Amino acid sequence: MQRNIRGKLKMRKFFLSWSINIISFFIVSRLINGFHFQNFMSIFLTSIAFGIVNAMLKPLLIFLSLPFMLVTFGIFLFVINAALLEVVAFFVRGFSIDSFLTAIVGSLLLSLISFIISLIVFPKRVRI
Numbered sequence: 443m444q445r446n447i448r449g450k451l452k453m454r455k456f457f458l459s460w461s462i463n464i465i466s467f468f469i470v471s472r473l474i475n476g477f478h479f480q481n482f483m484s485i486f487l488t489s490i491a492f493g494i495v496n497a498m499l500k501p502l503l504i505f506l507s508l509p510f511m512l513v514t515f516g517i518f519l520f521v522i523n524a525a526l527l528e529v530v531a532f533f534v535r536g537f538s539i540d541s542f543l544t545a546i547v548g549s550l551l552l553s554l555i556s557f558i559i560s561l562i563v564f565p566k567r568v569r570i
Contacts, residue, residue, distance in 0.1 A: 458563055463489040466555040470548050476540030477548050484536025491530045499526060523549035 467485050471477045479485050503522045504511065510518040524545035531539045539545045 455564075459560075460489060460493065462556055462559045462563065463493065465559060466552050467492075469555050470551045473551060474544060474548055476544035478538045478540075480536035484534065488530055488534050488537045491534050492526065495526050495530055499529070520546055520549045520553070523553070527552075 464485055467479070467489055468482075471479050471485070479488070500522065503525070504519070507518055507522060510521075524542060527539060527545045527549060528542065531537050531545075539548065
């Protein structure tokens with residue numbers, strides 16, 4: 443019984459986190475001119491694809507770029523996120539980014555907006 447409740451809670455947190463990503467992508471698309479979505483379905487698909495790409499490629503990219511991460515005190519992570527956004531934009535129809543600089547700014551804003559929304563939705567989970 444308790445195992446079932448934990449599973450439901452994990453699924454609920456997963457969907458809340460995914461919803462936060464969707465909202466963050468929507469807000470970033472409104473704030474940055476070079477961050478384009480054709481419709482809501484493309485935001486939805488981009489959020490799925492970005493989650494998959496983050497889970498599969500990000501740990502490897504962080505490991506490979508560890509010297510840059512150490513020298514820049516982690517700021518290079520935004521460059522990695524921008525590269526992952528470009529990969530997602532290449533594969534998801536209806537999502538495009540005008541330039542790599544736009545992707546870096548978008549990466550920064552996505553992180554910031556997701557963090558702020560997470561503070562509101564999960565006040566005990568997020569620590570500053």
